[in-house]
Amino acid sequence: MAFARTSAGSRSGTRASRVNGVLLLPALVLFLPLLIGPLAVLLDESLKPYEAGRIGGTEGAELTFENYTELADPAYVHYFLDTFRIGLIVTLAAILLGYPIAHFIVRKASPWLAKLLIASLIGMLFLSLIVRIYAISMAYGPLGPFNDVSWLFGIDPRSPAKTELMVIFGLLHTVLPLVAITLISTIQNINPRLEDAALSLGAPRWKAFTSITLIMSLPGILSAGIIGYAFCISNLVVPLILGKGFVLFVSNLIYFRFSEISNFPSGAAISILMMLISLTIFYGLMRLVRDKNGEARE
Amino acid sequence: MSSSITRRSFTKGALAGVGLTGSGLAMPSLVRPAAAADRLLVVQWGAQWIEISEEIVKKYNETKDTRIAWELHSGGSAAIVAKIKAIWPNAPYNVLSVWDPVFRDMIAEDWLEPIDESIVTNLATIPDIFIQKNDAGQKMTVPLSTAGAFWGYREDVLPDGFDSIEDLLRPEFKGKVVVPYPINLTGLFIVTCAIQRGGDEKNAEPGWEFVKELAASGAIGQICTSNSEFINAMASGQYGVGFWNNGGWFATAENFPVKIKNRMEDNKGFLYNEGFCVLKGSPLEAAFDFANFFARPDINEMYNIPLGSGPTQPGATANPKIAEWYYKPDELEKYAYIADYAFLGQAKNEWNERWEREIVPLMRS
Structure with a gap:
C-alpha cells in the first residue's frame, strides 16, 4: 500500500515537473536569444585580438587571453x-x-x-x-x-x-x-x-x-x-x-x-x-x- | 442549432489566414506609393549644431519633401562608429555629421559612398584640401566647417590669464583647468602637451610627462567627455581654463568673457574640418541633395555662424565674433597645427590605457 502510494506520488511529481517544464518553455525561448546569445557573442569578442585603429576585434585571427x-x-x-x-x-x-x-x-x-x-x-x-x-x-x-x-x-x-x-x-x-x-x-x-x-x-x-x-x-x-x-x-x-x-x-x-x-x-x-x-x-x-x-x- | 468545426473548415480557414498574412507581408515590396517622400536619418551633434540644422531643414523642406529624422551623437562622435559596426550592413543612418578623424575611421572600413559631384554641385567651390578622400582618390566628404581646438580662459574668473600652459602648473591654477578625456578630440590634448615640451603626436612622451605634472599639481579640475559637459563646467564658474573645441568655447563666450589662447609662442592651435558623409545603402539622390543644400554658400554661412566655426565656402562670411579665433594665411605656419588624424586614430587605444593606468591614479592621490 505504502509502495503504491509512493509510486503514485512519484508519477504525479513527474507529471508536475513536465508541466512546469512546458510552462517554462516560452520564458526560455525568450531568455536564450536575449541573454545567453549576446553573452556568448561577448565572450567570443573578448577572446579576439585587437588591432589599433580598427573597429572591433580582428576576425579570423587566433584567439587570445x-x-x-x-x-x-x-x-x-x-x-x-x-x-x-x-x-x-x-x-x-x-x-x-x-x-x-x-x-x-x-x-x-x-x-x-x-x-x-x-x-x-x-x-x-x-x-x-x-x-x-x-x-x-x-x-x-x-x-x-x-x-x-x-x-x-x-x-x-x-x-x-x-x-x-x-x-x-x-x-x-x-x-x-x-x-x-x-x-x-x-x-x-x-x-x-x-x-x-x-x-x-x-x-x-x-x-x-x-x-x-x-x-x-x-x-x-x-x-x-x-x-x-x-x-x-x-x-x-x-x-x-x-x-x-x-x-x-x-x-x-x-x-x-x-x-x-x-x-x-x-x-x-x-x-x-x-x-x-x-x-x-x-x-x-x-x-x-x-x-x-x-x-x-x- | 449547434455549430461545429470540421477538419476541412479548419484547414480552409488556416490556409486563408496564411495566405492573407503572406500577401500582407509581401505587399510593401510589391507596391510603392507613387510619390512617397524619401526619409533620411541624419546624425548630428546636440547643442547649437542640432538647433541650426533644424532651422536649415525647415528652409530645405520649402522646396523638397524629403523627411529628415535626427539622431544625436552621445558623447564624442566616434561613438557612432561603434554603433554602426555592431549592426553593419544594416545601419539605419544615412547622413552623418562628423569630423576628420571619424571620417578616416569610416573610410578605412569602406562604409561611405563616394560623393556624387553631379548632385553635390556645391562641392566644386570648397577648397580641395578640406575634402577627405579614399585610397582611390575619390572625394568622400562634404566639409561644412573649419573648426579648431584651442586653449582659452574665462577672463572674469582669471583676470590675469596665462601666457603659456607652463603657467598652469602654478598654485593659483589648482583645480581650475578643464581638459578633455584623452580619447575625446582624438587625443589633441596629449598632442598640445607634447608640442609644449618639444614633441608632437608621433613623439608624445614629452606630452605625457607634462600631463603627469599637471595631474600631480592638482591643476586639473574636471575631465569632460562631451561638449555639453564642457559648456556646463565653464558656465559653473568653478573652472577658468580649458582646452576644447571652438563650439564649446563659442557657447561659453555667448555668456562670459572668453580669451582664446591660440597665438602662444610655445604652443599651437589645432585645425580640422567637420561635415557630412553618406553611408552606403542610403537613398543616394536624397542624401546627396540634402548634403548639397547644406554646402550652398548662403546656407554654409547660416550653419557656421551659431557654431563659431569657419565656413568652408569661400563665398560665405564668418561670424565676426570669432574673427580672432582663426588664423590669417600668414599666421598659419607659426600658430596652426594640423595633426595626423590617421595616426591619432591608431594611438587612441594605447593613450586611453595610459591615461587610465598613469594619470587617473595621480589625480586621485
Missing part, C-alpha cells in the same frame, strides 16, 4: 576595488538610513503620513536620474549652497576626494528609496505583537527591537542590500557625470572601450570579468539570505 591578462595591472584592480568599495559604502548607508524610514512608516506613522511618505519614496524613483544628478551637482558643487557639507566628512571641497563624495550622494539618492520600499514590506510582515510580548515580559525596548524585529528583518535587509548593491556597481551615468573623470567605475571603462575607442575585445573582457565577480558576490549573498531566512523561520 591577452584582453584578460592586461586587467591584472594594479591600476585596473584598483578600478574594480573602487567600484565594489563605493557600491558597498552606498548600500550600507542606504540600509542605515532606509531602515529607520521604513520602520517609522510601518510602525509609527499615521495612515495618511505613511501614505505620503510611501508616495514620496515612489515619486523619487519616477524622477529622471539625470535631473537628480544635475540637481546634486549644482547643490553640492562649488557654487552650491551645500558645498561645505564635505567638511562634515573631513573632506576639503576643492580636493578630488570631494568627487567621490558626490558620486556617493548621487548613487544614494536612487538607492535609498529602493532600499526603503523593500524594507517596508519586510517590516510589515513581522508581527508587532512579538515585540509587545517581549516588552510585557520585562525586556528593555532596545533589546526587544534588536532581538526580534531586527533579527527577523535580516533576510529583507540582505535582499534590499542586494538590490541596492546591484544598482550601484552597474551604474554608468552617476560616476560619468559626478565623478568628473576622477572616479571611474568599471562600467565607465567598458563604455569608453565600446563607445569611444572601438576596442570591443577589451570592453568585452572587462564585461565578462565584471559579470563573473558580480555573480560570485551575489551567489554568496543569496546563500546568506537563504540561510538567514531559514534561521528566521525557525
Whole structure:
C-alpha cells in the first residue's frame, strides 16, 4: 500500500515537473536569444585580438587571453576595488538610513503620513536620474549652497576626494528609496505583537527591537542590500557625470572601450570579468539570505 | 442549432489566414506609393549644431519633401562608429555629421559612398584640401566647417590669464583647468602637451610627462567627455581654463568673457574640418541633395555662424565674433597645427590605457 502510494506520488511529481517544464518553455525561448546569445557573442569578442585603429576585434585571427591578462595591472584592480568599495559604502548607508524610514512608516506613522511618505519614496524613483544628478551637482558643487557639507566628512571641497563624495550622494539618492520600499514590506510582515510580548515580559525596548524585529528583518535587509548593491556597481551615468573623470567605475571603462575607442575585445573582457565577480558576490549573498531566512523561520 | 468545426473548415480557414498574412507581408515590396517622400536619418551633434540644422531643414523642406529624422551623437562622435559596426550592413543612418578623424575611421572600413559631384554641385567651390578622400582618390566628404581646438580662459574668473600652459602648473591654477578625456578630440590634448615640451603626436612622451605634472599639481579640475559637459563646467564658474573645441568655447563666450589662447609662442592651435558623409545603402539622390543644400554658400554661412566655426565656402562670411579665433594665411605656419588624424586614430587605444593606468591614479592621490 505504502509502495503504491509512493509510486503514485512519484508519477504525479513527474507529471508536475513536465508541466512546469512546458510552462517554462516560452520564458526560455525568450531568455536564450536575449541573454545567453549576446553573452556568448561577448565572450567570443573578448577572446579576439585587437588591432589599433580598427573597429572591433580582428576576425579570423587566433584567439587570445591577452584582453584578460592586461586587467591584472594594479591600476585596473584598483578600478574594480573602487567600484565594489563605493557600491558597498552606498548600500550600507542606504540600509542605515532606509531602515529607520521604513520602520517609522510601518510602525509609527499615521495612515495618511505613511501614505505620503510611501508616495514620496515612489515619486523619487519616477524622477529622471539625470535631473537628480544635475540637481546634486549644482547643490553640492562649488557654487552650491551645500558645498561645505564635505567638511562634515573631513573632506576639503576643492580636493578630488570631494568627487567621490558626490558620486556617493548621487548613487544614494536612487538607492535609498529602493532600499526603503523593500524594507517596508519586510517590516510589515513581522508581527508587532512579538515585540509587545517581549516588552510585557520585562525586556528593555532596545533589546526587544534588536532581538526580534531586527533579527527577523535580516533576510529583507540582505535582499534590499542586494538590490541596492546591484544598482550601484552597474551604474554608468552617476560616476560619468559626478565623478568628473576622477572616479571611474568599471562600467565607465567598458563604455569608453565600446563607445569611444572601438576596442570591443577589451570592453568585452572587462564585461565578462565584471559579470563573473558580480555573480560570485551575489551567489554568496543569496546563500546568506537563504540561510538567514531559514534561521528566521525557525 | 449547434455549430461545429470540421477538419476541412479548419484547414480552409488556416490556409486563408496564411495566405492573407503572406500577401500582407509581401505587399510593401510589391507596391510603392507613387510619390512617397524619401526619409533620411541624419546624425548630428546636440547643442547649437542640432538647433541650426533644424532651422536649415525647415528652409530645405520649402522646396523638397524629403523627411529628415535626427539622431544625436552621445558623447564624442566616434561613438557612432561603434554603433554602426555592431549592426553593419544594416545601419539605419544615412547622413552623418562628423569630423576628420571619424571620417578616416569610416573610410578605412569602406562604409561611405563616394560623393556624387553631379548632385553635390556645391562641392566644386570648397577648397580641395578640406575634402577627405579614399585610397582611390575619390572625394568622400562634404566639409561644412573649419573648426579648431584651442586653449582659452574665462577672463572674469582669471583676470590675469596665462601666457603659456607652463603657467598652469602654478598654485593659483589648482583645480581650475578643464581638459578633455584623452580619447575625446582624438587625443589633441596629449598632442598640445607634447608640442609644449618639444614633441608632437608621433613623439608624445614629452606630452605625457607634462600631463603627469599637471595631474600631480592638482591643476586639473574636471575631465569632460562631451561638449555639453564642457559648456556646463565653464558656465559653473568653478573652472577658468580649458582646452576644447571652438563650439564649446563659442557657447561659453555667448555668456562670459572668453580669451582664446591660440597665438602662444610655445604652443599651437589645432585645425580640422567637420561635415557630412553618406553611408552606403542610403537613398543616394536624397542624401546627396540634402548634403548639397547644406554646402550652398548662403546656407554654409547660416550653419557656421551659431557654431563659431569657419565656413568652408569661400563665398560665405564668418561670424565676426570669432574673427580672432582663426588664423590669417600668414599666421598659419607659426600658430596652426594640423595633426595626423590617421595616426591619432591608431594611438587612441594605447593613450586611453595610459591615461587610465598613469594619470587617473595621480589625480586621485
